[in-house]
């Protein structure tokens with residue numbers, strides 16, 4: 001007897017964010033095409049969360065596949081210390097053109113967490129290289145910046161980080177800015193200003209926290225204040241970058257520019273792992289020295305993978321296409337119409353949207369928690385109806401690939417509406 005993929009998987013694989021005991025619902029996917037994923041039993045799922053927020057143009061996109069395939073036959077990998085290659089140069093040139101003017105240099109890694117690690121190391125060493133004693137870090141409450149130790153340290157503390165709590169470095173957490181608290185936040189920052197090395201934040205949308213949103217004008221004010229206090233700013237656009245917010249980058253909504261920016265997820269259109277940390281010349285120059293020890297001693301085996309850089313070049317080409325930009329606008333418009341229609345439903349506590357990202361927070365009796373059972377009911381409910389939606393606790397959200405059709409969006413809205421009357 002042949003064992004099924006599911007059985008073989010259970011024997012050997014350990015899945016992320018998964019209590020493996022009782023994890024019988026893991027679905028083998030054998031093929032992807034556009035918005036759809038197909039399992040080994042022939043079921044089709046609309047990927048309404050872009051496979052953990054990475055897929056921009058749909059699965060197995062033929063253009064990206066062709067470009068990567070060509071690159072694979074040309075140069076698959078080369079050490080990036082002492083060597084370089086065209087995809088890494090072209091990608092850096094293309095990306096920097098789209099970012100705030102002060103972003104001048106690109107440092108490559110291979111995922112979001114490491115892009116954050118590099119950003120933190122840049123800030124801490126920036127001050128060390130300048131002989132300044134500034135090592136405290138400022139971050140938002142409910143932040144999520146990744147799962148490596150530095151990234152965990154600047155993220156919200158919770159059940160995920162509990163076993164490691166004593167090993168994480170101290171961070172000053174502040175609330176996201178609102179009309180009411182902005183003055184108070186500035187006062188709080190002022191108390192620590194002389195010791196703070198940097199402020200790291202997810203601009204506009206705190207994804208993992210449950211798609212929590214704040215206003216660009218308030219963030220701009222806060223950034224402006226940090227600037228005036230000499231606090232370096234790390235803008236983590238790993239989730240919101242590449243069109244999710246309705247504009248290419250969250251930076252396009254803000255009047256102040258960060259010193260450092262982090263990218264991953266949608267960078268390659270979600271096809272290959274790649275991370276990028278960009279920075280201003282001010283940062284770069286603090287490392288540029290006759291003294292070897294002032295260099296940034298950081299690197300990964302797969303730094304600037306030519307394959308991943310090529311995927312990113314192809315994806316960004318597709319992204320800047322007029323049709324893709326029109327799809328982004330269209331998704332934004334459709335989300336907004338839908339939310340207006342359902343926002344007063346009795347089961348709904350709050351609805352919110354930033355561009356193509358929308359979230360519906362359901363009311364629940366107990367405290368909001370990741371382990372709330374709404375998730376356990378809602379997740380299979382959608383799967384049975386051919387939709388991959390993975391609620392964050394009691395928060396149902398959509399982060400669709402831009403290629404999603406109006407018909408599929410309407411179908412998702414319809415199923416959500418039905419779920420609300422359960």
Ligand SMILES: *Cc1c(COP(=O)(O)O)cnc(C)c1O
Pocket residue numbers: 111112113114116144145146147202207208236237238239264265
């Ligand atoms: C996903 C995410 C990260 C971490 O990226 P990984 O590639 O999963 O390590 C960091 N910051 C934000 C805002 C994210 O959403």
